[in-house]
Amino acid sequence: MQIELSEEQQMIQALAREFAEKEVKPVAALLDAEARFPHETVKRMGELGLMGIAVPEAYGGSGADTVAYVLALEEIAKACASHAVIMSVNNSLYCDPVLKYGTDEQRKKFLAPFASGQQIGCFALTEPQAGSDATNQHTLAVRDGDGYVLNGRKVFVTNGREAAVALVFAQTDPAKAHRGISAFLIERGTPGFLVPKVEDKLGIRASDTAEFVFEECRVRAANRLGEEGMGFKIAMGTLDGGRIGIAAQALGIAAGAFDLSVAYAKERKSFGVPIAQHQMVQWMLADMATAIEAARLLIWRAAALKDAGRPFGPEASMAKLFASEMAMKATTDAIQVHGGYGYIKEYQVERYFRDAKITQIYEGTSQIQKLIIARHVLGAR
Amino acid sequence: MKILVPVKQVPDTATQVKIGADPKGIDTAGITWIVSPYDEYALEEALRIKEKQGQGEVVAVTVGPERAKEALRSCLAMGADRALHLSDPAWENADSLTVARALAAVIKQEAPPLVLFGRQAIDDDMGAMPAQVADLLGWPCASWIMEETISEDGKSVRAGRQVEGALEIFTIPLPCVLSAQKGLNEPRYPTLKGIMGAKKKEIKDVKAADLGLAADGAQLLVVALEALPPRPPGRIIPGEPAEAVKELVRSLREDAKAI
CATH class of the missing domain: 1.10.540.10 (Acyl-CoA dehydrogenase/oxidase, N-terminal domain)
Known part of the structure; x- marks a missing residue:
C-alpha cells in the first residue's frame, strides 16, 4: 500500500x-x-x-x-x-x-x-419541513406546455444570494413521493424566483445562507436536469460527493485551530515554562494531531474511491461524520489550550470553534451519516 | 522574443538550516524545495514581456540534481513554455564559475536576445551568476532592475536599476543579461490548469557533453560550513538606576569595549 x-x-x-x-x-x-x-x-x-x-x-x-x-x-x-x-x-x-x-x-x-469561477452556483434542496427528511418536498413543479411552473420555499441555501443559477429540487409528481422529485437549473432574475431573506448565523458568517421563494415561477423544460423523477437520486448522489468536501472543510477548520494552538502553547508561559511543556496541554495537542490525521486519511480514501469511479457513499459518510465530530472536539480543545484568551475574538480560535459546528449539520447531520453507515454495514441498502 | 530564465532550486525560506554530516554541505533531510524567490520575479517579468508582445517563448533553465526538475515544473506551471535541465556529474558541487560556464554555453545554443536572472539565489546569496554569465558571453548586464521596457524595434531595453535612494536608468542593446530585484513585479500564482498542463510541456535533459564542455575543476572549494556561535544571554544590571548606569558604562567600556 x-x-x-x-x-x-x-x-x-x-x-x-x-x-x-x-x-x-x-x-x-x-x-x-x-x-x-x-x-x-x-x-x-x-x-x-x-x-x-x-x-x-x-x-x-x-x-x-x-x-x-x-x-x-x-x-x-x-x-x-x-x-x-x-x-x-x-x-x-x-x-x-x-x-x-x-x-x-x-x-x-x-x-x-x-x-471557471466567473459565476457561482448553489443547491436548493432543504425546505422548512424537509431537512434530514429530504423526501418530504413541498415545492411543486407543475408541467405547463413546454415548461414547468414552480411554487414553494427553500431554506438554508449556501451561496443563495450570490448564485447566478440555483439547482432546485421540486415535486413534479407528488403521488410518487420521492420518486416524483425532479431537478431544475433556475437562473436568478427568473420572474417569480425571490430571495427574501439572508440568515444571520453562528459561524461561516462570510458565506451567505439564503431563503428562496418560488411564486408562479416559470421554468423551461430545457432547464430540467436529468429526467423527470430523477431529482432525488441526483440530490443524494450529489450529497455523497459534497460530504467529502464538507469533511475536508471540517479537517481544515481543525487543522487551522491546531496550528494556532501549537504556536500559542510554545509561546504562552505558566509556572515558569511554556505551557507546551505541561503534560495536560501535550495530551490535548497529541489527541488533536492524531484525530486530524485519522480524518485526513478517511477523506483521502473517499476521494480516491470517487476518482477511481468506485462506490464511495458510505466512505464519504464516515469521513464526514468523523471529520466534523473531530473538528468540533478539536476546536473546543483549541480554545481550552488558549484558556481565557481563546474566548476572546482577537485570538481567532473562537471563530474556528463557531465555524466547526455547522459541519456536523449541513449536507447530512451526523445522525444521518450514522444512519447511512448503519444501513451499509447491516446490508439493508 | 525568446527569453531565457535561469532558476535555482533552494530550501524554502522557512527552513531551519542545519549543517550536514559532511560539514561542506547542509542537511537536506525534510527540506521543502522552492524556486528561489528572486527567480520568480525574473520569470514573471519574462511572462509579462511575452504577453505584452503577444508572441515569444519563455524558457526556464536550471543546473541541479534530479529534484531540481520540480523547480522547472513550477516554472512550467506558472507559464514557461519549456525547460532545460542541466544535470551531469560534472556539475555536482560545482562552483559559480562552472555553473556560469554551463549556463553561458546553453545560452549560446539557445541564442535568446534576453536572459533574465533573479538578483541572487537565497541559499548561498552569492549573486555572482548574472555578471559572470554576461562576462562569459561578452554581453552587457544590468543588475537589480526594478523596471524594464523593451524598445519597439526589439533592439534594446530600457532598464531601471536600484541604487541608493534612486533609480539608475540604462538603455542597453540586446542581447543582454538583466537580474530582477524584488519590486519588479508581483509574481502570479500558477493556475490549476497551468499545474495540470505542466507535465505536457518539455523538460529537456542537457549533459555537459551536449554543450561541448569538459569537466574542469572548480576554482572555488567549500572547505567547511560552521554554525553561527549561539548568542550569549543578555545581562541585567540590578540596583538603583544611578548606580546601574555607572556599571553599564563601565561594562560597555571595559568588557564589551563598545565605547
Whole structure:
C-alpha cells in the first residue's frame, strides 16, 4: 500500500496553501465580524481554477481530481471556513451534478461559467419541513406546455444570494413521493424566483445562507436536469460527493485551530515554562494531531474511491461524520489550550470553534451519516 | 522574443538550516524545495514581456540534481513554455564559475536576445551568476532592475536599476543579461490548469557533453560550513538606576569595549 500524492496534487496543495496564507487568512476575521461575502477573493479563486477543480477543461474546469479538490479545500478552510464552503458548494453541489447529469447544451450554458469561477452556483434542496427528511418536498413543479411552473420555499441555501443559477429540487409528481422529485437549473432574475431573506448565523458568517421563494415561477423544460423523477437520486448522489468536501472543510477548520494552538502553547508561559511543556496541554495537542490525521486519511480514501469511479457513499459518510465530530472536539480543545484568551475574538480560535459546528449539520447531520453507515454495514441498502 | 530564465532550486525560506554530516554541505533531510524567490520575479517579468508582445517563448533553465526538475515544473506551471535541465556529474558541487560556464554555453545554443536572472539565489546569496554569465558571453548586464521596457524595434531595453535612494536608468542593446530585484513585479500564482498542463510541456535533459564542455575543476572549494556561535544571554544590571548606569558604562567600556 502506498499513500503518495502525485506531483500535480502536491503542487495544487502548495498553491492553495500559499493563496490561503497570503490572501485569505488576512481578511478572514474582518469578513466574519462583518458577515461580508468575500467577492474579491472568491473571484481570484475562480481565476486560479479552484471553483471547478475536478471539472474537465473542456467545460471550463481545471481537469484535476477529487483528491486535489480535498487537498485544496483543506488549505482554504485552514484560513477561512466561509471561503471553503463557498468553494465546496460550487464544486461539489453545483458543478458536479451539472457535469454528471447535464446535457451537452446544459454543460455549456450552466457549467462552463461556473467551473471557471466567473459565476457561482448553489443547491436548493432543504425546505422548512424537509431537512434530514429530504423526501418530504413541498415545492411543486407543475408541467405547463413546454415548461414547468414552480411554487414553494427553500431554506438554508449556501451561496443563495450570490448564485447566478440555483439547482432546485421540486415535486413534479407528488403521488410518487420521492420518486416524483425532479431537478431544475433556475437562473436568478427568473420572474417569480425571490430571495427574501439572508440568515444571520453562528459561524461561516462570510458565506451567505439564503431563503428562496418560488411564486408562479416559470421554468423551461430545457432547464430540467436529468429526467423527470430523477431529482432525488441526483440530490443524494450529489450529497455523497459534497460530504467529502464538507469533511475536508471540517479537517481544515481543525487543522487551522491546531496550528494556532501549537504556536500559542510554545509561546504562552505558566509556572515558569511554556505551557507546551505541561503534560495536560501535550495530551490535548497529541489527541488533536492524531484525530486530524485519522480524518485526513478517511477523506483521502473517499476521494480516491470517487476518482477511481468506485462506490464511495458510505466512505464519504464516515469521513464526514468523523471529520466534523473531530473538528468540533478539536476546536473546543483549541480554545481550552488558549484558556481565557481563546474566548476572546482577537485570538481567532473562537471563530474556528463557531465555524466547526455547522459541519456536523449541513449536507447530512451526523445522525444521518450514522444512519447511512448503519444501513451499509447491516446490508439493508 | 525568446527569453531565457535561469532558476535555482533552494530550501524554502522557512527552513531551519542545519549543517550536514559532511560539514561542506547542509542537511537536506525534510527540506521543502522552492524556486528561489528572486527567480520568480525574473520569470514573471519574462511572462509579462511575452504577453505584452503577444508572441515569444519563455524558457526556464536550471543546473541541479534530479529534484531540481520540480523547480522547472513550477516554472512550467506558472507559464514557461519549456525547460532545460542541466544535470551531469560534472556539475555536482560545482562552483559559480562552472555553473556560469554551463549556463553561458546553453545560452549560446539557445541564442535568446534576453536572459533574465533573479538578483541572487537565497541559499548561498552569492549573486555572482548574472555578471559572470554576461562576462562569459561578452554581453552587457544590468543588475537589480526594478523596471524594464523593451524598445519597439526589439533592439534594446530600457532598464531601471536600484541604487541608493534612486533609480539608475540604462538603455542597453540586446542581447543582454538583466537580474530582477524584488519590486519588479508581483509574481502570479500558477493556475490549476497551468499545474495540470505542466507535465505536457518539455523538460529537456542537457549533459555537459551536449554543450561541448569538459569537466574542469572548480576554482572555488567549500572547505567547511560552521554554525553561527549561539548568542550569549543578555545581562541585567540590578540596583538603583544611578548606580546601574555607572556599571553599564563601565561594562560597555571595559568588557564589551563598545565605547
